[in-house]
Amino acid sequence: MRCKAALVVAGPLWLAGCAGHAGTMQDVRAALLRNDLEEARAILADAGRGTDDLLFALEDGLLLHYAGDPELSNSRFEFVEQRVDDLYTKSITRAVVSLVTSDLILRFEPRGIENFLVNYYRALNYLELDEPEAAWVEWRKLATKLQFSREQGDAVYRAPPFFDYLCGLGLESDDPNDAYISLRLAEAGYYRQGIAPPGQLLGDLMRLAQSLGFADHIDVYRSRYGDEAQWPSGPDDAGASFTGGRADWGEIVVLVEDGLVAPILELDAYIPITRERSKVARGDDRDLQLDLAQALAWEYRRGDYLGVTESYVGEREISYVLPMSFPVYGEGDPAFHSLAAVAGGNTAVAQPILGISALQRQVFEDHLLGTFAKTIARAMVKYALAAALKEEAEEEGGEAAGEVVGFLANVVNVATERADTRAWLGLPDRIWMARLRVPAGRHEVRILIDGGEEIPVGTLDVRGGERRFLGYRVF
Amino acid sequence: MLDNALRVARLAGFLALAVAVASACGKKVRRIDPETTTDLSGFWNDTDSRLVAEDMINDCLTHPWIQQHVMDSEAKPVVIVGIVRNRSMEHIATGTFIRDLERAYVNSGQVRVVANPLEREELRGERQEQQDWASEETRKQLREETGADYMLNGAIDVIVDREGGREVKFYQVDLFLTNIESNERVWIGQTKIKKEISRGSVGL
Numbered sequence: 001m002r003c004k005a006a007l008v009v010a011g012p013l014w015l016a017g018c019a020g021h022a023g024t025m026q027d028v029r030a031a032l033l034r035n036d037l038e039e040a041r042a043i044l045a046d047a048g049r050g051t052d053d054l055l056f057a058l059e060d061g062l063l064l065h066y067a068g069d070p071e072l073s074n075s076r077f078e079f080v081e082q083r084v085d086d087l088y089t090k091s092i093t094r095a096v097v098s099l100v101t102s103d104l105i106l107r108f109e110p111r112g113i114e115n116f117l118v119n120y121y122r123a124l125n126y127l128e129l130d131e132p133e134a135a136w137v138e139w140r141k142l143a144t145k146l147q148f149s150r151e152q153g154d155a156v157y158r159a160p161p162f163f164d165y166l167c168g169l170g171l172e173s174d175d176p177n178d179a180y181i182s183l184r185l186a187e188a189g190y191y192r193q194g195i196a197p198p199g200q201l202l203g204d205l206m207r208l209a210q211s212l213g214f215a216d217h218i219d220v221y222r223s224r225y226g227d228e229a230q231w232p233s234g235p236d237d238a239g240a241s242f243t244g245g246r247a248d249w250g251e252i253v254v255l256v257e258d259g260l261v262a263p264i265l266e267l268d269a270y271i272p273i274t275r276e277r278s279k280v281a282r283g284d285d286r287d288l289q290l291d292l293a294q295a296l297a298w299e300y301r302r303g304d305y306l307g308v309t310e311s312y313v314g315e316r317e318i319s320y321v322l323p324m325s326f327p328v329y330g331e332g333d334p335a336f337h338s339l340a341a342v343a344g345g346n347t348a349v350a351q352p353i354l355g356i357s358a359l360q361r362q363v364f365e366d367h368l369l370g371t372f373a374k375t376i377a378r379a380m381v382k383y384a385l386a387a388a389l390k391e392e393a394e395e396e397g398g399e400a401a402g403e404v405v406g407f408l409a410n411v412v413n414v415a416t417e418r419a420d421t422r423a424w425l426g427l428p429d430r431i432w433m434a435r436l437r438v439p440a441g442r443h444e445v446r447i448l449i450d451g452g453e454e455i456p457v458g459t460l461d462v463r464g465g466e467r468r469f470l471g472y473r474v475f
Numbered sequence: 476m477l478d479n480a481l482r483v484a485r486l487a488g489f490l491a492l493a494v495a496v497a498s499a500c501g502k503k504v505r506r507i508d509p510e511t512t513t514d515l516s517g518f519w520n521d522t523d524s525r526l527v528a529e530d531m532i533n534d535c536l537t538h539p540w541i542q543q544h545v546m547d548s549e550a551k552p553v554v555i556v557g558i559v560r561n562r563s564m565e566h567i568a569t570g571t572f573i574r575d576l577e578r579a580y581v582n583s584g585q586v587r588v589v590a591n592p593l594e595r596e597e598l599r600g601e602r603q604e605q606q607d608w609a610s611e612e613t614r615k616q617l618r619e620e621t622g623a624d625y626m627l628n629g630a631i632d633v634i635v636d637r638e639g640g641r642e643v644k645f646y647q648v649d650l651f652l653t654n655i656e657s658n659e660r661v662w663i664g665q666t667k668i669k670k671e672i673s674r675g676s677v678g679l
Binding site for chain 2: 140143144147148151177178181182184185188212213214217
C-alpha cells in the first residue's frame, strides 16, 4: 500500500514542472503583442527549459528567427528535429505513468503542422544567411515529410497545399522537375478541398509543364481550370522563367505572419457515473472499462453533461461524479484583415494562404474523442485505485484511517488531473503571401496593413531570374 | 503481511519490466548491405533505382544497335546519360537513378560514358582555369572532349489506385537511346514495377 501511495503522491510533484508552459507563454505572448521581442526572450529564458526542452527550443528558435539570429535559431530547430526523431520510439515508462497521472507526464511532441513549420523557418533562416543550398535541403525535407504525412490520411492538416506550393517555389532554382512535382501536389491539394488554387500557382504549373515537355498535363489543367488568360500568371507570362521571360527581372515572395495562434485552454468538467456503471469501473474487465470510457466520452462530447457539478452525487442513480480536466481549443488572435506588398513600383495583394489556428483546431478536434476517452479512463483507474486504498486502510487501521486515506487519495487524483495544454504558442494565427515581380536591383519592400500607411519590412537585392523570399511578422 | 509483501514485489517487478522495456526501445542504428531489398513505405526507393537501372541497361546492351555501331565505326559507342524526367506526383531521386544507369553502362565495358550536361559545365570551368593556372605539362587541352554518339533519356511515371487501406502503385520507366547525329531512336526500353501496399487501420 505504501508503495502505491508513494507512486500516486509523487505524481503532482512531477507534474508541477510540466504545467508551466502555457503560463510562461501567456507572458511571452503579451510581450510579443507589445512588439517587445527582447522582453519575450527574457521571460522565456527566465522560465528555463523546464521539463520539456523540445518545447523550449521551438519557442526560442522562433523568437531568435524574429530577433535576427538565424544561426542560433537554426541550432534550436536542429535540436527539435533530433528530439522528434528520438521521440519516435516513445518512453514506455512515461506512457505507463501517464495512465495514472496525466498526459503532461508524456514528453511534448509537435502536433499537426508544427513539424512542417520547423522546416519552413529553417529554410527562411538559411536564406537569411545567404545559404540557398542549405535552404534547398530544408525544402526537400519538408517535401519528404509531406509525402509521408499524406499517406497517413486525407485530412488537410496532413499536407496543407501551402507547404507544397512553397516547396515548389523554393526548389525551382535547384531542380525544376522536383519543383513541378511539389506544385502539382499543391494543386491536387487545393482541388481535393474544392478550393481554387492561387492563379500564380497555376501559372507556374503551366510554365513548368511546358518547359518540361508535359503537354498532356497542360491539357488536364486547362480542362480543369479553363482558359489560362483568366489567371494572374497567364499566357503573357508563360516564358521559360517565372519572370515572364524577362531575364532582367526577378521575384520577391513576401510571407507575412499574422497575429497569434490559438492557445489550448483547460476546462473543468464533471462526469456522473451511475451505480450500474460504477460496477464496471471498479471491476476487472479492462475491455468493458474502455468501452465505458468511450461511451462517456461520446456522451460528454454530445453535451449530455453540461451543468453537472459535484452535488449530483446521490441524485438519479448517480454513484459518484468524476472530476475531469479537459483541454479545449481557444481562439486565434489575428492582427489584420487585409494586406498588400509593394516593391519596385509594383503592388501585390496578399492572400491568407495558411490558417495555422484553423488547421491546428482540426488536428485537436480529430483527436478530441480519444483525449476525452483517455482522460475518463484514467479518472476511472484513479477512482478505483483510491477506493482500493481506502478499503485497505480501513482493514488495517479502522474506519477513520480509511476516511483519511480516501480523502488524501482523492485530493491527489484531482491535483494530478491536469489537461495537456502544451502547444507551440509563439506561432502566428495565419500566414499571408504576396508575390512581386521586380526588375533586377535593390528593392525596399513595404506592406500596407488594412489599407493604412506603408511599413518598410526589408530591403533585398534581386538578380535577374532570381526568386527571393522575405518573411515578416505582425503581432 | 504476506499479501502486502507479495503486492510490493509485484509492483517492483512491474516497474523493473517497464524500465527494461523502455530502455530496450531506444534508437538503434544497424548497417545493412546496400544490395538488400527493403520495402518500407511503398515509395520509389534505392532498390527500384538499382534494379531498374541494371535491368534496362542489360536489355539495352543485348540489342543489335551496339554491334551495328562497332561494325560501322570500329569503336565502342560513346553514350551520354541525359535527363530522366519525373512525370509522377511523387518526389523521386532521379539523380541517383541516372548515376545507377551510368554505373551499369560503365561496368558493362561495352560502351563509353561521357559527363552529362550539368557536370560538363563544371569540367569546362576547371579546364578553362587550368589554361591560366596549371603548369604546361599538366594542363588539359581545350576542345579535346569526346563527343557522344548517343544520348539516353527518358521518364518515370506512376499510376496509383487506392481503395480503403489497399493501394497499388504502378511505376513505368521509359528510356530512349537516340543517335545524336541523326535523331534516330536506336533502342527503346520499358520496365514496369507494380507494388501493393496494405495499411492497417489505427484505433483510438
